[in-house]
Amino acid sequence: MKINLLDKIAxxxxxxxxxxxxxxxxLNYNLVDSLFGTGSVISRVVYAIVGLASLYxxxxxxxxxxxxxx
Numbered sequence: 001m002k003i004n005l006l007d008k009i010a011x012x013x014x015x016x017x018x019x020x021x022x023x024x025x026x027l028n029y030n031l032v033d034s035l036f037g038t039g040s041v042i043s044r045v046v047y048a049i050v051g052l053a054s055l056y057x058x059x060x061x062x063x064x065x066x067x068x069x070x
Contacts, residue, residue: 007060013053020050 023029036042 006056010053010056010060013050014057017050017054 020031023031030038032043032046033039036046
């Protein structure tokens, strides 16, 4: 299976989101809010894009599992 640009972007966004949640969990520090302001429009857009990336990665994982069954 070939990895395209959208897959790479989604993976990078997922890693960024995971890193931010790790900081929140371990250090009670939210990097996104620190950079863009708590509850700001830019922070909300970043969270939304990371959320969409996670949905895309879930979809890709399901498609990969289904293609291996066939």
